[in-house]
Amino acid sequence: MMSKPLKAKAKKFEDLEVWKKAHQLVLHVYKITKDFPAEEKFGLVSQMRRAAVSVPANIAEGFKKRTLRDKSNFYNIAQGSLEELRYYIILSKDLEYLTDNRDLLDMIEEIGKMLYGLIRSIQ
Numbered sequence: 001m002m003s004k005p006l007k008a009k010a011k012k013f014e015d016l017e018v019w020k021k022a023h024q025l026v027l028h029v030y031k032i033t034k035d036f037p038a039e040e041k042f043g044l045v046s047q048m049r050r051a052a053v054s055v056p057a058n059i060a061e062g063f064k065k066r067t068l069r070d071k072s073n074f075y076n077i078a079q080g081s082l083e084e085l086r087y088y089i090i091l092s093k094d095l096e097y098l099t100d101n102r103d104l105l106d107m108i109e110e111i112g113k114m115l116y117g118l119i120r121s122i123q
Helices: 017-033 044-064 068-094 102-122
Strands: none
Touching: 017 044, 017 068, 017 102, 044 068, 044 102, 068 102
16 A cells, blocks of 8 residues: 655745745736837736736745644635636736737636635634
């Protein structure tokens, strides 16, 4: 009978796989929004980047909170920002600023599932 290897407990937020994926999403959002129309710099681009950055930032902040309620609250805020970003990605395709948004939506879906799992693991 083989036993499952134990997962090492994260010592810092950078150890969390969900944070790593969320950080990659931020980098991707910054890269794609560079090519958006100039008139969107203070509109959609700003909103997309703010929402994207909010996800790993809230994961990081929640990681250091002492109570499970506080941790859960920050992780939940990250979920909300992720959904907000999902809408902006859909809008960007509809406005034809993006030709294909599937990769971004897949990343968002994966991070959403991981966040849900993280929240469940602390409850």
